[in-house]
Amino acid sequence: MKNILKSAVAMLSVLVAFTSCNNPKSSNSGALAGNVAEKVYVAPGDHDEFYAFISGGFSGQLSVYGLPSGRLFKVIPVFSQDAEKAYGYNEETKPMLNTSHGFVPWDDAHHPDISQTNGVIDGRWVFINGNNTPRIAKVDLSVFETTEIIEIPNSAGNHSSSFVTENSEYVVAGTRFSVPIPQKDMPIKDYKGNFKGSLTFISVEPEHGHMDIKFQLIMPGFDYDLAHPGRGASHGWFFFSTYNSEEASTLMEVNASQNDKDFIAAVNWKKIEEYVNNGGGTMMPANYAHNVYDEATHSATSTMKKEVLVVNPSEVPGAVFLLPTPKSPHGCDVDPSGEYIVGNGKLSANLTVHSFTKMLNAIENKKFAGDAYGIPIINFEDVLAGVVEQPGLGPLHTEFDGKGNAYTTFFISSEVVKWKLGTWEVVDRQPCYYSVGHLMIPGGNSQKPFGKYVVAMNKITKDRYLPTGPEVTQSAQLYDISGEKMELLLDFPTIGEPHYAAGCPADLIKPRSKKIFNLEDNKHPYAAKSEADTKVVRDGNVVHIYMTTIRSHFSPDNIEGIKVGDKVYFHVTNLEQDYDVPHGVSMIGANTSELLIMPGQTETFLWEPKQVGVWPFYCTDFCSALHQEMQGYVRVSSANSNTTLKWSLGEDIE
Amino acid sequence: MLIAALLPLGLFLFPLWKITLEAPQYPTPLGMYIHINDFSDANPHDIKNINLMNHYVGMKYIPESIPEFKIFPAGILITSLIGLIIAFKGNYKWFLFWFILMVTLSSAGLYDFYLWEHDYGHNLDPKAIMKFTNPDGSQMGFQPPLFGSKDILNFKAHSYPRLGAFFLGLGILTSLIAYFTGKKNIKKV
Numbered sequence: 062m063k064n065i066l067k068s069a070v071a072m073l074s075v076l077v078a079f080t081s082c083n084n085p086k087s088s089n090s091g092a093l094a095g096n097v098a099e100k101v102y103v104a105p106g107d108h109d110e111f112y113a114f115i116s117g118g119f120s121g122q123l124s125v126y127g128l129p130s131g132r133l134f135k136v137i138p139v140f141s142q143d144a145e146k147a148y149g150y151n152e153e154t155k156p157m158l159n160t161s162h163g164f165v166p167w168d169d170a171h172h173p174d175i176s177q178t179n180g181v182i183d184g185r186w187v188f189i190n191g192n193n194t195p196r197i198a199k200v201d202l203s204v205f206e207t208t209e210i211i212e213i214p215n216s217a218g219n220h221s222s223s224f225v226t227e228n229s230e231y232v233v234a235g236t237r238f239s240v241p242i243p244q245k246d247m248p249i250k251d252y253k254g255n256f257k258g259s260l261t262f263i264s265v266e267p268e269h270g271h272m273d274i275k276f277q278l279i280m281p282g283f284d285y286d287l288a289h290p291g292r293g294a295s296h297g298w299f300f301f302s303t304y305n306s307e308e309a310s311t312l313m314e315v316n317a318s319q320n321d322k323d324f325i326a327a328v329n330w331k332k333i334e335e336y337v338n339n340g341g342g343t344m345m346p347a348n349y350a351h352n353v354y355d356e357a358t359h360s361a362t363s364t365m366k367k368e369v370l371v372v373n374p375s376e377v378p379g380a381v382f383l384l385p386t387p388k389s390p391h392g393c394d395v396d397p398s399g400e401y402i403v404g405n406g407k408l409s410a411n412l413t414v415h416s417f418t419k420m421l422n423a424i425e426n427k428k429f430a431g432d433a434y435g436i437p438i439i440n441f442e443d444v445l446a447g448v449v450e451q452p453g454l455g456p457l458h459t460e461f462d463g464k465g466n467a468y469t470t471f472f473i474s475s476e477v478v479k480w481k482l483g484t485w486e487v488v489d490r491q492p493c494y495y496s497v498g499h500l501m502i503p504g505g506n507s508q509k510p511f512g513k514y515v516v517a518m519n520k521i522t523k524d525r526y527l528p529t530g531p532e533v534t535q536s537a538q539l540y541d542i543s544g545e546k547m548e549l550l551l552d553f554p555t556i557g558e559p560h561y562a563a564g565c566p567a568d569l570i571k572p573r574s575k576k577i578f579n580l581e582d583n584k585h586p587y588a589a590k591s592e593a594d595t596k597v598v599r600d601g602n603v604v605h606i607y608m609t610t611i612r613s614h615f616s617p618d619n620i621e622g623i624k625v626g627d628k629v630y631f632h633v634t635n636l637e638q639d640y641d642v643p644h645g646v647s648m649i650g651a652n653t654s655e656l657l658i659m660p661g662q663t664e665t666f667l668w669e670p671k672q673v674g675v676w677p678f679y680c681t682d683f684c685s686a687l688h689q690e691m692q693g694y695v696r697v698s699s700a701n702s703n704t705t706l707k708w709s710l711g712e713d714i715e
Numbered sequence: 716m717l718i719a720a721l722l723p724l725g726l727f728l729f730p731l732w733k734i735t736l737e738a739p740q741y742p743t744p745l746g747m748y749i750h751i752n753d754f755s756d757a758n759p760h761d762i763k764n765i766n767l768m769n770h771y772v773g774m775k776y777i778p779e780s781i782p783e784f785k786i787f788p789a790g791i792l793i794t795s796l797i798g799l800i801i802a803f804k805g806n807y808k809w810f811l812f813w814f815i816l817m818v819t820l821s822s823a824g825l826y827d828f829y830l831w832e833h834d835y836g837h838n839l840d841p842k843a844i845m846k847f848t849n850p851d852g853s854q855m856g857f858q859p860p861l862f863g864s865k866d867i868l869n870f871k872a873h874s875y876p877r878l879g880a881f882f883l884g885l886g887i888l889t890s891l892i893a894y895f896t897g898k899k900n901i902k903k904v
Binding site: 612637686 | 743759763844845
């Protein structure tokens with residue numbers, strides 16, 4: 062009987078296969094369109110080939126997409142509060158958003174970069190910068206959660222960040238806005254010569270990735286726009302693009318666009334590292350937050366650090382040089398070999414490419430055109446490798462496919478242009494819809510890019526999707542770059558502003574992705590690891606509820622003896638140890654978000670009851686067939702009542 | 716015969732039986748190994764999760780330990796010892812005795828396993844969250860199969876012997892072979 066069934070099913074599927082083959086031919090405009098759809102089609106239940114971590118720009122978060130499907134999997138809260146996940150709302154993660162300015166619930170998240178080992182991305186962590194209140198965050202890719210944030214002192218508009226060196230020795234954070242260092246009350250018009258720009262080198266501890274500021278290089282008061290590390294032969298160097306070498310402080314669009322050339326600053330960080338390791342540099346008073354989330358306690362702690370090591374370039378001769386680069390270069394991109402440094406002069410008609418070998422030569426032979434605040438300026442001609450002539454308007458960023466090609470975005474002419482390294486000839490161009498900013502090839506910032514796709518992240522979408530009022534969706538576009546010509550495959554909407562992205566093969570991350578947190582390893586001070594451990598403890602007007610969840614009930618689910626004016630902490634432990642069984646909890650009138658608690662985790666929210674009554678709480682994540690029954694009551698008595706404190710599950714109180 | 720007596724000791728190294736529960740929500744099926752002296756998870760926390768599922772229909776939790784975990788190992792040790800004594804001292808007729816002893820004891824063990832399964836699947840909490848009845852109105856049981864596969868609500872349950880059981884079976888079979896070989900040799904002489 063079973064065999065008959067099986068053959069019947071087999072017959073049916075063959076029939077279905079034939080009919081579905083026929084359909085597209087008759088209904089689609091051409092075979093080509095069908096072909097494009099196939100390239101991004103990931104069948105239900107199948108997995109994408111690549112992860113793409115796309116920053117949310119002014120949303121402050123980091124989104125996780127699959128490529129080539131363009132499907133959104135998760136929004137990882139980084140710099141902004143997220144009520145859905147209780148990030149920045151629960152007691153455990155509030156310290157993550159602490160800064161020297163107090164609790165800052167938002168930032169502008171720009172440049173995700175994946176950690177590397179031996180010049181190849183290793184899929185362990187993603188680093189990302191907060192621009193506004195300068196911070197660098199680390200997202201742990203075993204849990205897809207933000208586990209560390211360090212504030213950057215002496216910085217403002219933390220934009221030329223957060224790029225990692227080829228063994229993740231450092232993640233680098235450069236200032237966009239120069240400021241008085243240290244901060245002080247002074248006239249803005251005295252900017253020139255008095256404001257400084259800091260380039261911060263944050264060491265990354267190899268085992269757990271803990272971040273610590275190793276040193277800050279105090280540079281002239283330019284705007285440090287973007288950066289990339291040297292690799293291969295140029296490993297040990299870091300390159301920063303600058304604009305506003307005019308050192309203007311007002312009407313910047315005009316006043317910072319006067320010089321024919323600005324600079325790419327080349328920093329020999331190995332030399333400075335050696336200098337500080339031998340006791341060089343000056344320890345300067347500072348005040349910045351270092352916030353660390355501990356997976357064992359499921360809690361973050363915030364520590365204020367009080368000093369930072371600063372280095373003046375003039376103290377370390379031969380460590381910093383300036384490479385003249387036409388017209389306010391924006392992107393500063395290094396090719397996989399480490400030889401070419403592309404300066405995307407955003408107001409220039411041409412693309413300027415510098416040579417690392419020529420730079421070393423020029424330094425050796427002292428081919429300098431002068432200096433800026435004591436930093437040698439190398440002769441433009443002596444460092445220039447080549448020029449891509451008139452490739453488009455408004456070049457911003459360049460990535461590489463590892464096959465000798467470079468891909469540059471042009472904001473004004475709204476296109477991606479493919480050109481050849483070494484011959485500087487343009488190979489292909491494809492329009493973007495519209496005004497593309499960054500682009501991303503998985504592994505693009507490494508010695509080994511995976512040159513199959515490029516994602517273009519657009520600044521404007523206009524009519525590209527169904528309209529949603531004045532504010533329309535943000536969007537990215539996927540191109541196939543496996544052939545000689547690029548092919549547009551897909552438009553897909555993104556969160557916030559899709560500023561920049563980092564991508565890597567899914568197999569690098571997938572096997573390491575955690576399914577649950579082990580309850581046995583839970584070291585949360587208020588965890589209840591079994592229903593026997595649940596209790597309610599009063600200490601003055603502070604009440605701690607040690608509560609558990611398991612399908613499909615809370616323990617306890619009846620609580621009496623709470624009073625108006627109490628501060629009631631719900632410490633809720635999810636006893637589940639099964640994949641994808643989170644529980645949520647929310648309390649009527651609590652001035653905070655829900656909790657969303659993963660299996661084995663403990664989270665806490667604060668409730669300050671203001672009215673007498675019997676108030677319900679319930680599970681907010683549809684957990685099981687009896688999810689609707691997953692609820693409880695808290696009796697709140699008047700402040701001067703003497704209702705005794707009691708709690709229970711499955712029996713009536715008294 | 717020596718081999719026959721030693722093979723059942725493999726039960727202390729390998730699981731005897733495995734019950735697997737498949738459902739769409741469990742891309743990695745839930746599984747439980749039954750050892751001679753223990754229940755264990757096929758994947759971490761499987762037994763906890765089986766218990767969680769089963770509490771909806773009022774099934775009892777799978778106990779940490781059952782009396783059989785003390786009796787069975789002792790039984791295997793004693794019968795192996797008897798087998799060893801026979802191997803060295805006894806003649807081929809004793810081999811047959813050991814074979815019959817083992818078949819009887821194993822059958823008793825299987826019957827005991829069946830009884831436990833039956834109780835586990837039928838002795839349900841009267842306050843069960845979900846009560847199911849058979850078409851004839853009787854209470855639906857959730858007994859996993861003794862051997863083979865069976866659909867139980869949204870789960871497909873599989874119950875099959877594992878390596879330990881094969882060691883036991885091979886041991887019993889070897890004793891029978893030893894008996895016939897012994898008999899043949901005697902006749903030749």
